[in-house]
Amino acid sequence: MRQTLASALLEAGEQFNPPRVIPSAEWIETEFYLPAESGVINGLYDFYYTPYFLGVAAAIDDPETYEIDLMKASQIGWTYFMIALILKLVRCSPMPIMALFAKEGDGKSFHDEKLVPTVLVNRPVAKLMDVSTAKKAGNRWNHKSFPGGFLKLVASNSPGNVKSTSSVGFAAVEEPDDTSDNVKGQGSAIGNLEERLKRYPGSKLLVGGTPTIADLSKTERRLKQTDMRVLPIACHDCGEKHVLDFEHINWLYADKDQPAHEIYGRALPETAYYACPHCGSIWDDYQRKENVRNTVFKAVADGDPLKGWVRTKPFAGRAGFMELNELYACLPGTTLADIAREQLAAEKLAETGDMTGLIKFVNQKRGRPFQYQSDLPDAEKLAERCEEYAELTVPAGGLILTLTVDVQHDRIALILRAWGRGEESWLVLWTEIAAETSTADKKDPVWAELDRYLFGVYRQSKGYTLRVSAASLDSSDGQTNDAVYHYVRTRKKRFNKLLAIKGSSNVDAEILTAPRKIDLNTKATKASKYGLQVYMVGVTKAKDLLHERLKQTGSGPGRMHTYKDVRSDYFEQLLGEIKAPSKRHGGKKVYQKKASAKVEALDCEAYAIHLSRYLRLHLKQPADWDAIEAGLMQTDLLAEAEATPITEQQPETVPAATKPTAPQGKPASLADLGRLMNGDD
Structure with missing residues (x-):
């Protein structure tokens, strides 16, 4: 009875005494237990199997560090280490805690399969945080x-889950690459989570993920903003250190008189070994793991605050851990032979054109983003091709002008492009105009400025004057399309080839398809309320064609030309997307924006290709182009002698465009010329 009373008093006293500050690594290896469900390794946690996490634990404890990011392989024991950090907070430093998952199902699986069994075997935590599924206040899945805080599991595809919590002291993100970027127009889930952390003094964010595609991966993007630490491992023979790399895995080959394996060929993956790049010493699996352990444990014994990790960039509060591939794994079951088999199988599949296995291998085994090899020239090479002609001046070959506009919340981006024989084209202008486009205010200065470009007169180097033949405005954004529809409707009488467009989500959509007719018997769309038909642009095929044209050099059909003084961001924006497999599109390759890239120039150029199809420029014959040029000369002599070029006009004096309609063949009059230039042939 006395013993029971003493235990009760001791336990009650612990509730009133402030918890002792204990390093995370020390608490984990003395207080944290792995459940039987974790696999072969269970019971008291031992960094013998995950020595590389000692550096992460040290970063968690560092008061100067507010964010920790890991770009890692998939089988290194990450999830249970993350749970250990969470339970340590519950036990020693209670606070509001949030864990973010890509989808609700991921969070539910984490709860049922890992969190609940782990809490149940850690009894001191289980006494504080009830993980049963009984329906009672404060205890849902x-x-x-728990006293002093809570643990909330949220899904990235429901922004309200994050926003309903005012502040969070510690947050963990599982697989950031799979989280939603912009749900219901409320921004990214991770961004919303970061806002909650800002409201809690001393908060920390822990992000761990396996990367996907290079330049698209959110894990990679976050890591580049850290000090990007690596873990060099010492060789047991020469003592020299290096970051473990799959390039140093080797294997033997069967003799030529032996039959080749269906997948591995003559390679013998069971003979795989690791070779030190400094001395050539051969490491087997035991030596590989021992070298990792010995390197880290020696760093700890020597008092290294980073526990063997080395910064490759300056530290500014964000600790990043990279190159944590499967060669570092010290858990049972990881072998060089298995790695070799998977690599050979993935490479064999890639020879058939199926890159899925190789992507998975690079992501999940090497812990690196997969780099698609593009045959597109880079931005620097494209810039070297720029030509000596002035902005807003049409070179000699340009005979038809198109204007495309991408509408953003705070600006509009526009491209003027001149087209000639064989769809050879010249950039006449790439620019952006600051604006507030979320309202349909017809007095907004941006629309008057756009009028100046739409209805302007442009000089061609042969002395002709050109007007825009067709123009389109992107109306994809639900917050700006009112303004777009208002602009298009109110200019239609003056310019009947002014289109409201949207990019099609169908990756197989044709570049140009006829718009749906307005049906008054069905539920009206926002566009139909304005009396408009919206053209859907097959942006995937348009960008495919654009990329093919960017590869071409010199002059001739399909070539694209750019003036020398084009704004410096033009080429970076043209290359701002990568065509890669998308889970959202069933694994089909779709264009995806690179991390932090702007792509308005790319979108405008894709829309320009759509307008060239709308004007049927690809169907025009040499005689048609000759007739257009002859007509321009006639127009210049008869009608445009006193026209003011766009560079000298004021918005108030922009002349109205001639209404175009259209015959075939050589133009007999100015009206016939207008019809031919506008593609009604």
């Missing part, structure tokens, strides 16, 4: 209360 996605919300666990």
Whole structure:
């Protein structure tokens, strides 16, 4: 009875005494237990199997560090280490905690399969945080209360889950590459989570993920903003250190008189070994793991605050851990032979054109983003091709002008492009105009400025004057399309080839398809309320064609030309997307924006190709182009002698465009010329 009373008093006293500050690594290896469900390794946690996480634990404890990012392989024991950090907070430093998952199902699986079994074997934590599924206040599967805080599990595809919590002291993100970027127009889930952390003094963010595609990966993007630490491992023979790399895995080959394996060929993956790049010493699996352990444990014994990790960039509060591939794994079951088999199988599949296995291998085994090899010239090479002609001046070959506009919340981006024989084209202008486009205010200065470009007169180097033949405005954004529809409707009488467009989500959509007719018997769309038909642009095929044209050099059909003084961001924006497999599109390759890239120039150029199809420029014959040029000369002599070029006009004096309609063949009059230039042939 006395013993029971003493235990009760001791336990009650612990509730009133402030918890002792204990390093995370020390608490984990003395207080944290792995459940039987974790696999072969269970019971008291031992960094013998995950020595590389000692550096992460040290970063968690560092008061100067507010964010920790890991770009890692998939089988290194990450999830249970993350749970250990969470339970340590519940036990020693209670606060509001949030864990973010890509989808609700991911969070539910984490709760049922890992969190609950782990809490149950860690009894001191289980006494504080009830993980049963009984329906009572503060204890749902996605919300666990404990004295001084709570643990909330949220899904990235429901922004309200994050926003309903005012502040968070510690947050963990599982697989950031799979999280939603912009749900219901409320921004990215991770961005919303970061806002909650800002409201809690001393908060920390832990992000761990396996990367996907280079330049698209959110994991990679976050890592580049850190000090990008690596873990060099010492060789047991020469003592020299290097970052473990799959390039140093080797294997033997069967003799030529032996039959080749269906997948591996003459390679013998079971003979795989690791070779030190400094001395050539051969490491087997035991030596590989021992070298990792010995390197880290020696760093700890020597008092290294980073526990063997080395910064490759300056530290500014964000600790990043990279190159944490499967060669570092010290868990049972990871072998060089298995790695070799998977690599050979992935490479064999890639020879058939199926890159899925190789992508998975690079992401999940090497812990690196997969780099698609593009045959497109880079931005620097494209810039070297720029030509000596002035902005807003049409070179000699340009005979038809198009204007395309991408509408953003705070600006509009526009491209004027001149077209000639064989769809050879010249950039006449790439620019952006600051604006507030979320309202349809017809007095907004940006629309008057756009009028100046739409209805302007442009000089061609042979002395002709040109007007825009067709123009389009992107109306994809639900917050700006009112303004777009208002602009298009109110200019239609003056310019009947002014289109409201949207990019099609169908990756197989043709560049040009006829718009749906307005049906008054069905539920009206926002566009139909304005009396408009919206053209859907097959942006995937348009960008495919654009990329093919960017590869071409010199002059001739399909070539694209650019003036020397084009704005410096033009080429970077043209290359701002990568065509890669998308889970959202069933694994089909779609264009995806690179991390932090702007792509308005790319979108405008894709829309320009759509307008060239709309004007049927690809169907025009040499005689048609000759007739257009002859007509321009006639127009210049008869009608445009006193026209003011766009560079000298004021918005108030922009002349109205001639209404075009259209015959075939050589133009007999100015009206016939207008019809031919506008593609009604």
